Amino acid sequence: MxxxxxxxxxxxxxxxxxxxxxxxxxxxxxxxxxxxxxxxxxxxxxxxxxxxxxxxxxxxxxxxxxxxxxxxxxxxxxxxxxxxxxxxxxxxxxxxxxxxxxxxxxxxxxxxxxxxxxxxxxxxxxxxxxxxxxxxxxxxxxxxxxxxxxxxxxxxxxxxxxxxxxxxxxxxxxxxxxxxxxxxxxxxxxxxxxxxxxxxxxxxxxxxxxxxxxxxxxxxxxxETIPAEEKRVVMNGNQAAALGAVAAGMEMCSMYPITPATSVSHELAAIIENYGGIVHQAEDEIAAAGVALGASYGGKVALTVTSGPGMALKTEFLGLAIMTEIPLVVLDVQRGGPSTGLPTKVEQSDLLSSIYGQHGDAPRVVIAPRSIEECFHSMVTARRIAETFRCVVIVLTDANLATGVQQFTRPEFDIRWQQEPVDFSPVPEGLRPYDWDPETGLSRRIIPGTPGGAHTVTGLAHDELSNVSYEPESNERGCKMRSRKLAVFQSTLMPPDVTGDQEGDLLVVGWGSTQGAIEEAVDRARKEGHKVSTCQLTFMSPLEPGLKEIFSRFKKVMTVEINYSDTVGDPYITEETRRYGQLAWLLRAHTLVDIDCWTSCPGQPLRPNDIYNSIIAKSEKGASK
Amino acid sequence: MSSIPISLLELEDDASSCLVADDYQKKEGKWCAGCGDFGALNAVKRLLAKEQLKPEKMAFVSGIGCSSRFPHYVNAYGFHGIHGRALPIATGVKLARPDLDVFVVMGDGDCTSIGAGHWIHATRYNTNMTVLLLDNNIYGLTKNQTSPTTPQGYTSNTSPKGSVLPALDPLQATLGVSNASFVAQTADWVPAHLYATLQAAFDHKGFSFVRILQRCPKFTPDVFTENVKNPDLTELLVHEEGVNAPGLDKLFKAMREHDPKNIDEARALAQRKDLLRLGIFFKDSNLPVYDEIRAVPPVSPEEKVQRLEKEFDRYAV
CATH class of the missing domain: 3.40.920.10 (Pyruvate-ferredoxin oxidoreductase, PFOR, domain III)
Known part of the structure; x- marks a missing residue:
């Protein structure tokens, strides 16, 4: 010394x-x-x-x-x-x-x-x-x-x-x-x-x-350090999501331990009782969804927190929530799959199963926060959408956001983020449990305890009275109304921002946690003179509007994702047999644009340098076309 | 105190708002003629009338199966859920809404097969709810498949040579779970006992599990024939803390004084198959009740915001 x-x-x-x-x-x-x-x-x-x-x-x-x-x-x-x-x-x-x-x-x-x-x-x-x-x-x-x-x-x-x-x-x-x-x-x-x-x-x-x-x-x-002028907080994505749930006024988190989602419930278990809520550790993933749904049915918009294997187990309950139009928020902290896969490591491979992983037509909202800050705010958004549209909202984060720590602007809490008190005023004569507005598919939810509203919700096909109905017209109407809500919600969204020039050679499209790395890589390529821009999606179902028009302004569009896709030229892999990255599949189907992808599933976040190299390779290919 | 006009007024008022059993019937049950589910529905309606429960203050939760149509026929809030999962839903409802009386109706496939995991844990949670296992020893809605409670040797579409395993005994299983607080058995062919048992279950604070033995007129019409014909093959468990329905002593000769607090005797009796036993096997009102131990005081939105500010101070940079 x-x-x-x-x-x-x-x-x-x-x-x-x-x-x-x-x-x-x-x-x-x-x-x-x-x-x-x-x-x-x-x-x-x-x-x-x-x-x-x-x-x-x-x-x-x-x-x-x-x-x-x-x-x-x-x-x-x-x-x-x-x-x-x-x-x-x-x-x-x-x-x-x-x-x-x-x-x-x-x-x-x-x-x-x-x-x-x-x-x-x-x-x-x-x-x-x-x-x-x-x-x-x-x-x-x-x-x-x-x-x-x-x-x-x-x-x-x-x-x-x-x-x-x-x-x-x-x-x-x-x-x-x-x-x-x-x-x-x-x-x-x-x-x-x-x-x-x-x-x-x-x-x-x-x-x-x-x-x-x-x-x-x-x-x-x-x-060099530059002290911030604004108030900031620093935390990881799971902490941010947990605090977001509290800020949204959620009073029930029902869960079963699973990596890398569990720490959300640790954070909540430590504090939620000070906010009039509880964390219920259920006997399994299925029961965790069931308890959450029961609580939501009772008037609290509940949360269940899980990761890929748990999502698979909750599938039937999500279908029930969608069919009965009971709001439910599901946080899926994605990890590597399939099966037990890479429990502690990152992957973005639950996108398609989150949107489509149900038997029957089961429209739901899927949101993918792109930063730690968005992990917080998306919980508030999710609760509100779930309640307004009587629907299931899945928030897709991943292990990168879950354990990544970043600072962000300290939120200014708004009391309106929380659930309003349940309306227990007597049900007006003639109001039906699914009194769908034919234009929007929306209807007032009648919560147990409301006089004059006693009815039985059911996972069976039902009519406006919630009577079991196998009538062809009734089933078509139910499907239509549940789907219509998504279109109505989509009408409230804005087209996504394009970072960089609004037209050019290559548009890189990403979703969720890869935003930072992709933008950094694109920024570097742009500084070197490449005509590349990027667009980062956060609403995955329904997709943000205007995508086809945005894509049309670029010679080439490709997604960058942390999941698997085939490489043309590998044995048996041709343009015809190639399986694409999950966002690429989705966008190709949605826009009929020939979208390419660069994906990787190394069990770790993408590195800006690797993305940069893929951008250079693609834009050179694109330019030579 | 003896002012006649006032008490008459009150009486009139009471009489106008008084609900009778049929007021709790929403729709006609669409079960087969002779189905035991009707007996359970009638007993429940009688209980609701006796307790004068408001339709909006009850939630009937069920799974999938013939018996799980039950909520559709009761004038109350109902949740007809998915196969085997009535108990998690009901737990969520009670946790969120302790002010509601929660009833759960399950069949034997629903509860003891696909939902068996939830059944064990719901028993342990001991959430305050009245739980009816409508046990007709068979899958009826899917048309005659063996269930865990199908008697050994009994034929069905999935066991044409007869069920190969000994039947699962729901009483023994429930009585084996830590924190089980109320376990009873009754039968659809003894309506007075059925009603009195449901009343006792409703009165008990905690997870009140009642197995109702019944017959499926299509697929198991004969499972309890001997017992129905010969009351001497049935033993009633009686106790001042047990089920006491008037008139049953005339029908049943075999009566056993059984203290429902005695778990060892309850388990021994559940295990013995010499006679069919109806009554309360076990009851303990002093065990932890999940919705009570998890109850937290409400917090106003304004207070939440204030507390959140402090929470964020921990993360401030």
């Missing part, structure tokens, strides 16, 4: 940087990253953080499959996605580092601060693994810096497992010149339920990390 040993350090000014903290799971990488990200945000940087999580809770340590960590991209301007490769990494062992190397996650010149203990381990196996890992990683020009993380941590605490993360945080704090006072406040907040001693030890570890960096590191990075 002697200041005199401090070495001279070169300060590199950068507009942005991407850092990863990679550890065995259970070593506290998330906490370290959370505090670092919050600190960056509070200081006025744009931030986006992404969790790297294994599917298991604590898999065997010191293996390539045990990697748990976090990527923090921060910069002077707003950051909308996780970016490309990392410029700096802190690795608690060589194997987790190797796993990231194999995923091509590091920039060629990445600086890697690596735990030094393994190189001279007493265990021969570990030494050998270490040597092999270093050999494999020597293909790149990484700069490895050995740091005695564990040794230094042991100077403060007895169990380094609970402390190395804070020492690592100290390293980052010094390298990026972060405000220690903010860090201390964050630590105190995180450990507020523990003794003051815990906070004190953690702060000491951070200080020691900073000192070690001062004594040993010859570089610093300066990412």
């Amino acid at each position: 002697n200041k005199s040993t401090t070495i001279d350090a070169a300060v590199h000014a950068v507009r942005e940087h991407t850092v990863e903290i990679i550890t065995n799971s259970g070593e506290g990488a998330q906490k370290c990253a959370q505090i670092f990200g919050q600190t960056c945000a509070k200081m006025g940087n744009g931030v986006w953080t992404v969790e790297i999580i294994p599917a298991e809770i604590e898999p065997p340590h010191h293996t390539v499959t045990s990697t748990s960590g976090n990527i923090i991209r921060f910069g002077t301007e707003k950051i909308t996605n996780w970016g490309d490769q990392s410029k700096l990494a802190i690795a608690f062992n060589d194997q987790v580092c190797l796993s990231r190397h194999r995923l091509n996650s590091f920039d060629d010149n990445c600086i890697i601060l690596q735990e030094s203990a393994w190189a001279e381990s007493e265990d021969e196996v570990i030494r050998k693994m270490y040597a092999e890992a270093m050999e494999e990683m020597s293909s790149k020009n990484y700069r490895f810096i050995q740091v005695p993380i564990e040794e230094e941590t042991l100077k403060v605490v007895d169990n380094p497992q609970h402390g190395k993360n804070m020492f690592a945080l100290g390293l980052l704090a010094e390298i990026y010149n972060r405000d220690l006072a903010i860090i201390e406040k964050q630590i105190a907040h995180i450990f507020q339920k523990k003794s003051a001693k815990v906070t004190e030890l953690n702060v000491q570890l951070v200080k020691n990390g900073m000192q070690w960096a001062r004594d040993n590191l010859d570089f610093r990075f300066n990412v």
Whole structure:
């Protein structure tokens, strides 16, 4: 701790940087990253953080499959996605580092601060693994810096497992010149339920990390901070969705645990009872939907939260909600599929099943938030649409939004976001349970408790009186009225914005969480002179109006999505047999435009650079046509 | 106190708003002639009249099957849902609207087969509702398939050589679930007992599970023939806390004093197949009731906004 040993350090000014903290799971990488990200945000940087999580809770340590960590991209301007490769990494062992190397996650010149203990381990196996890992990683020009993380941590605490993360945080704090006072406040907040001693030890570890960096590191990075003029909040998409549900006045969240959706219910379980509501953990996904539907029938617009496999199980209940016209909001935090697929990882592959995954004709609204901020607001929108149109609204987020952390403008709450009190005034003589306005398909919902309104809702085909009816005309009318509501809702939507020139060679169309990465890639291509623009959809069913007209202004249209599509030229794959990305299917059917797609399903968010390369490839192809 | 004019006025007022059993009939039941479902419907209508429940303050929830048409025939709010899922819907209704009296009507396929998972958990939740299992030992609506409660050896379209497994006993299953609070059995051919059992179930606060034995005139007309013909094959469980219908002692000779608080005896009696037993097997009013333990005070929209501001302070940068 002697200041005199401090070495001279070169300060590199950068507009942005991407850092990863990679550890065995259970070593506290998330906490370290959370505090670092919050600190960056509070200081006025744009931030986006992404969790790297294994599917298991604590898999065997010191293996390539045990990697748990976090990527923090921060910069002077707003950051909308996780970016490309990392410029700096802190690795608690060589194997987790190797796993990231194999995923091509590091920039060629990445600086890697690596735990030094393994190189001279007493265990021969570990030494050998270490040597092999270093050999494999020597293909790149990484700069490895050995740091005695564990040794230094042991100077403060007895169990380094609970402390190395804070020492690592100290390293980052010094390298990026972060405000220690903010860090201390964050630590105190995180450990507020523990003794003051815990906070004190953690702060000491951070200080020691900073000192070690001062004594040993010859570089610093300066990412200029611009304090925000507006009030902002920082959170992940699941937290935003949970708070959105509360802001929408929802008083029932019925759920069954499923990754990566569960943390929405954690957030809600912690607070919703202060808002007159409950989280009901049901016995299964089906019951979760059933309880939500029952509560909605009783007059509360309820929420059920799930992910792909749970959506599959809830299917029959969604059909019942649509048939009985009981409002219901479903949040599907998409993950990789089919089947159990990639439970902790991102994919955008529930689009078509969300819109069409029902027997019979079952029109419903599907919204895909494009940012963390929209995760919040879309819940408010969803509740309102569900109630106004007596329909099911599915909100499609994904693992990228769920665990990504970003700051956004603090919402100004509006009391009208919440459900109005139920109208229990007696039902006027002659009003029927499905008194469809023939023009709009809309009708007043009669909620139990309303005098003079007793009737039985049914999943069977029914007439305006909710009487079971198998009459041909009655069934046609029911289908028509339920579908008409969607068209009426669509008439309230505006055509989507086109970012970039309003006409050109190539239009890149995306939906949901890929917005930030696509816009960044398009922006780069435009700066290089390519005539490319982009359009990001958020209403998926019904689609926003004017798409065909927008598409007609571009020579070529392609979607970019995180899901599977065939590549023409692969065995058996021709223009005729090719299966497209899900949005591409939808838009082709909707507009009769020959829309192409570039999709990828690596279980991780798309990188701007990969999208950029696909744009260049397509626009060159397009230009040569 | 003895002012005649005033009490006459009140009486008149009461009489005009008094509902009789038939006021609770919405439409004629479209079940086959001789279906046990009619008996259950009549008993329910009698109960509703006795309790003078307002049609708008009740919710009848059902699944799919012959018996699940029940809500269509009752003058109340009804939710005719999907196969096997009446209980989750009913749980949601009661959680959202504790002011409503919730009734659930299920058949044996509905409850003990496709909905069996929900049945176990609904029993454990012990949400305050009256639950009727209309058990005719067969799938009727889909035309004669074996159900879990079909007697072993009984033939159906899916078991032409006879059901191969011993029947599932819904009483034993329910009595085995933690936090079960009310388990009773009655039969469609003993209307007085059926009515008295439903009354006891309605009076109980919690998940009141009543298995109603009945016959399907088309596919299982003979499942209880011996019992119907010979009352000596049936034993009534009686207790001051149990079902006490007047006149039954004249019909049934076998009566057993059974304290419904005694879970061990309840389970033993459910397991014994020497006689058919009707009555309350188990009742405990001191167990946690889900809608009560989950009740939270309402919060005004204005208050919610204020609290949300504090919530967002946690995330402020």
